Amino acid sequence: MKIGELSRRTSVSRDTIRLYERLGMLNEISRPFEWNTYKDYGEANVKRIRCIKYMQRFSFKLKEIKEVFDAKDANPNQCVDKSNIFKSKLQVIEQEIGELNKTRDALIDIINH
Amino acid sequence: MKIGELSRRTSVSRDTIRLYERLGMLNEISRPFEWNTYKDYGEANVKRIRCIKYMQRFSFKLKEIKEVFDAKDANPNQCVDKSNIFKSKLQVIEQEIGELNKTRDALIDIINH
DNA sequence: ATAAACCGTAGTCTATAGTCTATAGTCAAG
DNA sequence: CTTGACTATAGACTATAGACTACGGTTTAT
Numbered sequence: 001m002k003i004g005e006l007s008r009r010t011s012v013s014r015d016t017i018r019l020y021e022r023l024g025m026l027n028e029i030s031r032p033f034e035w036n037t038y039k040d041y042g043e044a045n046v047k048r049i050r051c052i053k054y055m056q057r058f059s060f061k062l063k064e065i066k067e068v069f070d071a072k073d074a075n076p077n078q079c080v081d082k083s084n085i086f087k088s089k090l091q092v093i094e095q096e097i098g099e100l101n102k103t104r105d106a107l108i109d110i111i112n113h
Numbered sequence: 114m115k116i117g118e119l120s121r122r123t124s125v126s127r128d129t130i131r132l133y134e135r136l137g138m139l140n141e142i143s144r145p146f147e148w149n150t151y152k153d154y155g156e157a158n159v160k161r162i163r164c165i166k167y168m169q170r171f172s173f174k175l176k177e178i179k180e181v182f183d184a185k186d187a188n189p190n191q192c193v194d195k196s197n198i199f200k201s202k203l204q205v206i207e208q209e210i211g212e213l214n215k216t217r218d219a220l221i222d223i224i225n226h
Numbered sequence: 227a228t229a230a231a232c233c234g235t236a237g238t239c240t241a242t243a244g245t246c247t248a249t250a251g252t253c254a255a256g
Numbered sequence: 257c258t259t260g261a262c263t264a265t266a267g268a269c270t271a272t273a274g275a276c277t278a279c280g281g282t283t284t285a286t
Contacts, residue, residue: 004232014233015275036282037234058220062273083224090220097213100206107171107203111196117262127263128245149252150264175243232283239276246269253262 006041010049017041020052025066027073058089119154123162130154133165138179140186171202 007014020026026049028042048069055065072080120127133139139162141155161182168178185193 002233013275016273018234019274038232038282039234056273058216058223061271063271086220086223090217090224093213093217093220097210097217100210100213103171104203104206104210107199107206110199111203115263126245129243131264132244151252151262152264169243174241176241228286230283230285233281235279237277240274241272244270247267249265251263254260256257256259 001041001043002038003041006045006049009046010053012049012053017049020049020062023062023066025052025062025069027069058086059093060089114154114156115151116154119158119162122159123166125162125166130162133162133175136175136179138165138175138182140182171199172206173202 001009003014003017006012006017010017017026021029026041026045028044030040030042031037032040052062052065055068056062068080068085114122116127116130119125120130123130130139134142139154139158141157143153143155144150145153164182165175165178168181169175181193181198
């Protein structure tokens with residue numbers, strides 16, 4: 001499919017898709033036409049982009065998501081250990097919550113001093 | 114004092130001090146020498162920089178801190194209402210905590226699915 | 227046949243808070 | 257008198273995740 005269709009099907013802008021492509025996060029991209037320079041984005045990219053959006057909800061960086069994709073690509077048969085990935089992200093989130101709680105308490109202290 | 118001393122006394126790098134200066138967050142800066150271009154940073158800047166570092170701990174942006182300084186400069190006699198400033202920042206922090214908590218819960222859900 | 231919609235590349239811009247580099251002049255110690 | 261430390265200015269670079277622009281070519285609908 002062309003980028004427009006991919007954009008429509010994922011509700012992600014062309015610009016953003018092109019960014020993901022530049023970052024090497026998509027696959028199965030070809031240029032099947034001789035008379036123009038249009039690209040063809042394979043069906044798998046719909047899933048990829050949905051996966052990106054899903055992981056972003058948990059504050060994964062694009063770089064981190066790309067690493068997961070790369071691991072999968074390097075070893076297509078091996079199952080990616082999602083549990084560990086999410087667990088380590090959970091630790092990060094909990095640490096951030098801890099920091100923010102400290103900041104909040106300090107702020108409350110200031111206000112009530 | 115020259116920038117080096119200011120840097121030493123505040124533990125803030127020269128570059129960072131120059132950034133604050135470019136952003137108009139410092140005051141009492143003069144060029145008292147005719148034979149060179151060295152600047153003289155007034156004593157007040159030690160406090161200013163400490164104040165910046167202090168407010169940054171509560172996730173105030175430089176821009177916000179500058180606004181506080183500007184308000185103070187515009188009206189030196191009037192006391193800045195710190196309480197309100199910190200109270201509104203507290204709301205932001207608590208909202209962030211709320212968001213992070215949601216993310217954390219969703220992550221835990223995934224892990225234990 | 228022409229306009230609208232689409233596609234490609236490349237580059238710039240946003241916010242944030244600095245850091246680093248280059249260039250050039252100055253000061254203090256040996 | 258030279259070396260090292262210090263200073264000034266300006267501009268480029270870092271990470272992050274896109275948005276937006278310009279320019280030129282293509283496809284589709286009227």
